[in-house]
Amino acid sequence: MAEHESDGALLERLRHGDEAAFEELFARHYATVYRVLYGLTGKREAAEDAAQETFLTLYRRPPAPHQPVRPWLCRVALNTARNALRSERRDARRIERAAQTPTADDPSEAAERAEERDQVRAALAMLPQRQAQLLILRHTGLSYAEVAAVLDLAPGSVGTLLVRAERAFAEAYMHHRSADTGEQLPGKQVQP
Amino acid sequence: MTRCYDDGALRAGLDGELPAEALRAQQEHLAACPECRARLAELTALADQTAVQLHVSPPDVPVALAALRRRLDRERPPSAGSHSPYPQSSQRSIPMTSTRLWRPWMGWAVALAAVLALLAFPPVRAVADQLLNVFRVQNVVFVPVTNERMEQLQQLNFDAQTLFVTPPTQTSGSSEIRSVSSLSEAATLVGFTPLQPTLPRPPSSAEFGVTDRATFEFQVNVESARELLRLAGVTDVTLPDALGAAPIVAEMSPAVSARYAGDGYEVMLVQGISPQVTLPDGVEMQQLGYAALRMLGMEPRQAAALASQIDWRTTLVFPFPADMTSLRQVTIAGSPGLLVSGQDQKGRYQSLYWQRSERFYVLSGSGLTVDAFLAMAESMR
Numbered sequence: 001m002a003e004h005e006s007d008g009a010l011l012e013r014l015r016h017g018d019e020a021a022f023e024e025l026f027a028r029h030y031a032t033v034y035r036v037l038y039g040l041t042g043k044r045e046a047a048e049d050a051a052q053e054t055f056l057t058l059y060r061r062p063p064a065p066h067q068p069v070r071p072w073l074c075r076v077a078l079n080t081a082r083n084a085l086r087s088e089r090r091d092a093r094r095i096e097r098a099a100q101t102p103t104a105d106d107p108s109e110a111a112e113r114a115e116e117r118d119q120v121r122a123a124l125a126m127l128p129q130r131q132a133q134l135l136i137l138r139h140t141g142l143s144y145a146e147v148a149a150v151l152d153l154a155p156g157s158v159g160t161l162l163v164r165a166e167r168a169f170a171e172a173y174m175h176h177r178s179a180d181t182g183e184q185l186p187g188k189q190v191q192p
Numbered sequence: 193m194t195r196c197y198d199d200g201a202l203r204a205g206l207d208g209e210l211p212a213e214a215l216r217a218q219q220e221h222l223a224a225c226p227e228c229r230a231r232l233a234e235l236t237a238l239a240d241q242t243a244v245q246l247h248v249s250p251p252d253v254p255v256a257l258a259a260l261r262r263r264l265d266r267e268r269p270p271s272a273g274s275h276s277p278y279p280q281s282s283q284r285s286i287p288m289t290s291t292r293l294w295r296p297w298m299g300w301a302v303a304l305a306a307v308l309a310l311l312a313f314p315p316v317r318a319v320a321d322q323l324l325n326v327f328r329v330q331n332v333v334f335v336p337v338t339n340e341r342m343e344q345l346q347q348l349n350f351d352a353q354t355l356f357v358t359p360p361t362q363t364s365g366s367s368e369i370r371s372v373s374s375l376s377e378a379a380t381l382v383g384f385t386p387l388q389p390t391l392p393r394p395p396s397s398a399e400f401g402v403t404d405r406a407t408f409e410f411q412v413n414v415e416s417a418r419e420l421l422r423l424a425g426v427t428d429v430t431l432p433d434a435l436g437a438a439p440i441v442a443e444m445s446p447a448v449s450a451r452y453a454g455d456g457y458e459v460m461l462v463q464g465i466s467p468q469v470t471l472p473d474g475v476e477m478q479q480l481g482y483a484a485l486r487m488l489g490m491e492p493r494q495a496a497a498l499a500s501q502i503d504w505r506t507t508l509v510f511p512f513p514a515d516m517t518s519l520r521q522v523t524i525a526g527s528p529g530l531l532v533s534g535q536d537q538k539g540r541y542q543s544l545y546w547q548r549s550e551r552f553y554v555l556s557g558s559g560l561t562v563d564a565f566l567a568m569a570e571s572m573r
């Protein structure tokens with residue numbers, strides 16, 4: 001039943017107090033919200049906390065049924081992350097160094113990944129905030145229309161802005177990479 | 193050859209974000225334009241590289257949902273409290289009024305108490321019977337209780353039995369359910385026309401019953417009630433002697449129960465007129481309401497404000513549990529209601545209480561979606 005229901009129908013049910021509808025919306029969109037928040041915060045715990053806040057908002061104050069849920073959730077997520085980040089300014093580089101459980105068997109490989117992740121974080125932190133948000137939203141799988149809705153952009157401008165953001169990101173990444181290790185831009189897989 | 197495309201348009205084509213017509217035009221151009229092809233190749237590499245760098249491993253969604261559930265359990269706003277701090281008798285003390293007759297419209301939260309019993313997941317049948325009981329004997333003025341306050345109250349060194357000079361006793365009538373053959377027969381017995389829900393599918397069986405008028409009486413031991421307040425740390429209100437001067441009389445109006453079973457579902461509906469409670473003279477209802485609110489952990493100012501807002505003659509306020517995430521306030525045909533929904537081994541179940549003027553309704557169902565269940569409740573107009 002639930003798989004065929006639109007988000008709007010689920011929202012309508014949620015507004016009638018239907019727990020199952022909430023759980024279905026959670027199942028559909030949690031991963032997206034989490035990944036956006038991981039992109040923004042660079043920390044698994046922070047992303048989980050903010051994602052929880054985001055869904056708590058959905059639970060308590062769901063949007064009108066006609067409103068697309070995913071962009072709405074992402075917008076709430078951005079606000080939540082902003083507030084969370086504001087409260088931890090001391091961590092200037094916003095880089096997660098040790099919180100992750102390495103998935104690799106080889107500790108040196110895990111360390112390498114952690115290092116790579118730090119560089120990704122550092123590069124993102126160098127971009128203007130909205131550019132970083134645009135990159136993260138799109139690479140989390142939001143459509144241009146959704147990205148535009150979250151960031152209040154004209155949908156027709158998303159492609160151009162995206163290319164610009166990716167170039168800026170690649171440049172920032174390379175800058176960090178060479179500053180840190182002297183290497184050139186790598187093509188290594190990042191596994192946050 | 194057509195005009196060259198800018199990066200944004202090429203990227204949109206790459207991302208499948210162009211309308212079919214525009215995409216075809218772009219592909220035609222690309223076939224003829226090596227420069228645009230080279231730029232598209234560069235954009236593709238850039239996009240792929242960024243995608244890899246920004247890749248985030250998927251989270252464990254069920255674990256996250258469980259964590260959220262725990263959080264909701266902890267943080268349920270102070271509009272919640274799981275039990276009455278009043279004695280664990282099936283009959284509870286009632287905030288009194290000097291008004292002779294108090295006809296509570298069981299406030300929307302009443303169902304809650306009833307529904308609490310459901311949470312042990314008994315089958316609908318048993319559940320509905322419990323609800324029936326609760327509604328016929330339970331009249332409480334209530335408010336939210338936090339979990340913390342609940343624990344404090346439960347740890348009080350107080351014997352609930354001492355709260356009554358005479359414990360609640362049935363003085364007339366019967367509380368047994370009498371079987372009848374149809375709703376119209378029930379109507380003639382109870383004196384009102386019971387509403388019939390539109391069932392999701394035609395039922396294969398339907399049973400009806402009525403409960404007759406019944407009267408209960410009990411008398412409060414004021415000293416003991418005062419002691420209870422003292423133990424609970426409520427020292428800014430004094431209960432009047434009048435509270436225990438005469439018995440409190442609760443008259444239960446007749447009610448109709450209906451049970452329908454059909455293809456994969458079972459539904460139980462109880463409807464009736466709210467009970468009428470007669471209270472001793474000389475008791476100021478608002479003061480007692482204040483005491484009750486304080487007892488439940490409300491701050492003095494807030495309690496005073498609420499106690500003065502509530503029309504105690506017509507409103508029954510009830511606490512609902514802080515730890516129930518399956519509980520939601522809903523609107524049934526414009527009237528507030530409380531919904532409990534969940535799932536047990538046998539499937540999904542729901543229970544709903546709502547009140548429309550003097551009539552109360554308790555609907556329980558199993559084997560239905562929440563949607564179908566609410567639609568059924570809405571159909572009763």
